[in-house]
Amino acid sequence: MASPRQLDKRRKAVRNIRKITRTMELIATARFKRAMDRAEAATAYTQRITALVADLARSGLEVSHPLLEAREQTRRVVLLVLTGNRGLCGGYNSSVQRLAQHRLGELRQEGIEVVLEVSGKRGIGAFRFRNIEPDETYTHFEDRPTFDEVDLLASRYLDEFAAGRIDRLEVAYTQFISASRQAPAVETLLPLTEIAGAPSEQSDAEAATGHSMYEFLPSAESILEEVVPTSFKVKLFKCFLDAAVSEQIARMVAMKRATENADEMIRMLSMEYNRARQTRITGELLEVLGGVEALNA
């Protein structure tokens, strides 16, 4: 059995680690709340855009746009992978990375040229480790991605898609489903498969009567032309926000578990330490008693 001194040293080390993980948990909690607020603000915007599209559709407008049309042939695909800049967040980075890599293999097997773009140091490192060099890397998206930053990226994709240099954009990220559930997912953002608010096929025909209470300035078509790219940008922004929120949750959970494990370990070590101390005292007592016995004899 280890000496009490050694055990005490280990216990102290675990206590220090516990302090760190606990602090990280608190920081992640604070960041999560902030990220969540931003995600909610973005939702408010998305809902309003959706309502706007619904109003446009109700005016009897044919919802069509080059961004909504699937290409006949897919030759070049951009795969954007969103991971964190930091580790210590459980399986967050590795699960996105694994999914992205799987998708990459699938696309390559189909003979499609893939442009790999990775955001986050962790993902970049993981791909490099597997000898896959990303075509483009970003590390400036922290836990607070701003719309301006995403806008730059989104505009570039739009331009390239319009020019026919890319035929599809897929984003691998961690979807935020609820506070207790996040799942890695690959989503196709270009071409936009559907635009929220547009009437689906089974929606009642009476909705599109061609009568609308709105006056359109300059015209419904021109507004639609502008709404579609905006809706794409917001979708991409939402992906970034989802990833940021999920990362903080993952870190929070991982650090909470680490703190709990540290607690457990401290308990075990304390028990062992007390036992070792007791054994030593007993041993010393026996030695003293033995000595007395020997003198008396």
Add this chain to the structure above:
Amino acid sequence: MATLQCIVVTPEATVRDEPADFVALPLYDGELGVAPNHSPMIGRLGFGELRIVSGGKAERFYVDGGFVQVAGNVVSVLTPRAIAAEQLDAEAAQEELEAARKMKANTPERMARRDRIVAQSRAQLRVAKHARG
């Protein structure tokens, strides 16, 4: 008298959600004033100054395009960016304008990009100048 509710939303935050007496919107081709009981409309915004008058005081914002929806005395402004006029950086806008003017514009896309930046920075300068008096 009916009052307007003026809501300004960007993807990052809800900038403003308060009543107003009068709203002047920078539409793509000029300014449009909205008073209470305006007929419903959806419009496309340009780069320019959004003026919201309530209680005799005017709030000014620079908005970066987007849309506006007017219905039932609610004015919803959806824009990628809304900056309070006092917080605009006139010098930065001036620099941007000069940089944009020097940009090469040898393809249609580049030309469109340059024109957009020029229009944006000019609008920012205009709004900033207005705010200072």
